[in-house]
Amino acid sequence: MKGLLLRLSAVDSGAETAVRVIAYFDELIARRATLPDLLRATAFLAECVAGIRRVDGAVLRYRPTGEPGGDGPVPPDAVVVDLDGAGRVWLERGGEAGPLDVLVLERLAISAKVLNPVEPPPAAPHLADPALVELVLGEQAADEDRARALTLLGLDTTRPLRVVAVASGAERDAGADAVALVARGKPLGARVAVVGGVAAVVLQPREGPDSVVSTLRETLALRAKDRTLPDTVRVGVGDAVNGLEARHSWLQARLAQRFAAPSRPLIVHEDLGAVTLLAEIPAERLRAQPDVLALNALAESGDLETLEAFCRTGSLRQAAVALHRHHSSVAARLAHVEDALGWSLDDTAGRFRARLALAARRLAESG
Incomplete structure (x- = not known):
């Protein structure tokens, strides 16, 4: 916005200046300025603090230096313009209002409504029709x-x-x-x-x-x-x-x-990804698959949770952390799992087979 900035003290008052002020805010709108940038530019123009109170109660204030001015109350001597039920904007000049202050605030109000239109609050979640x-x-x-x-x-x-x-x-x-x-x-x-x-x-x-x-x-x-x-x-x-x-x-x-x-x-x-292709297999076929039957037996012994944690984390120690158990206890349980399944979990192929069987079992249950 640096190439756009204008100060009221640098121009003469009158109709030509008013046109320049209007063009100033039109350019801010054209550049899709954010609300903070809009306030910074206004404060720089008016050479005093510019503020806005939005309809949700939030307050933004910026000094002519571009620094935030805090969220305090509007000073009693501020020049204020309402936003037609959507909040208010003001200038904190701390003395007599300038000849163009009202015009500046009107253009600020218009720009704020164009760039930050007031939307109705989001509807609370509810049971719909x-x-x-x-x-x-x-x-x-x-x-x-x-x-x-x-x-x-x-x-x-x-x-x-x-x-x-x-x-x-x-x-x-x-x-x-x-x-x-x-x-x-x-x-x-x-x-x-x-x-x-x-x-x-x-x-x-x-x-x-x-x-x-x-x-x-x-x-x-x-x-x-x-x-x-x-x-x-x-x-x-x-x-x-x-x-x-x-x-x-x-x-x-x-x-x-x-x-x-x-x-x-x-x-x-x-x-x-491609795992969704499993869902095309009928649930009864999945339930009868030997690997799924082996997992059902593990569920009864309580070791299925250990296998799921190991497949999810890819590490014995991380699985132990996830299960809040000592890693030696998890290692013993995984050894029992390997005996029950009939294959090793030490290599990539074994872990992939286990993950596939776990996914198939979940689909069989939900089917």
Whole structure:
């Protein structure tokens, strides 16, 4: 912004100066200035502190030097202009107002509203109309019907979204668990409905779809600590898609959720890659596979958790840390696992076979 900066004291007052002030703020808008840059430029122009109180109560103030001026109250002698219910802007001149102060503030107010439009607060996650959600995620609906359903759900048809599948286990309310999952942390613009016993969560955060996975992982970690969600919850995340393609994200989320396990309760579809091909094998064939049967026997002995930790971390010592056990105890358990399975876990092929068998077993159980 350096080449743009202008000082009122460097120009004469009058109509020509007013035009230059208007052009000054028009250029800031054209350059898509951030709100801090807009305030810095205004403070430099007016040669005094410029401030703004946004509709959410946040206060920004900048000095003519470009340094932050703190978030204190508006001085009683400041020149103030309201933003039509969207906050207020002011200049802290500390004396008689300058002849162009009101014009400067009016242009600051206009620029602030153009560059930082006030958006309604994100809707709290709630159980949405299941008929609308099913219409958005269904197979047979026409595009115009999907678009209307998205609008009725309060979602923007022009912005990408993700769909998340949440399964809670027997005798749990998947919808309630899904709401608990998305109600904490960053707002995700969630709409929740239970479809076929699994909660479908349509997410359209203002920050964009890339914020979904990290927010859900943080929330799951917090919920695990405060025990507000059971360890039976399994979460699958579909890809980011156009709103009219929400069904594709839903099917991906359902598929990813089938790969989730106690050690990895959240699975992202795009992270699975070619492993998704396993889901094309009928569940009954997976259940009858000898390696899967061997893992079922390990589950009864309590050694399956050790194998999962070892495959997840790739290290005996890291597995011991994850399990909160001494590494010698984990080594003994892994030796027992190798005896039961009939193959070694020391080489890459053996570990790959174990990971594949674990994934097949999870699919067999979810199928």
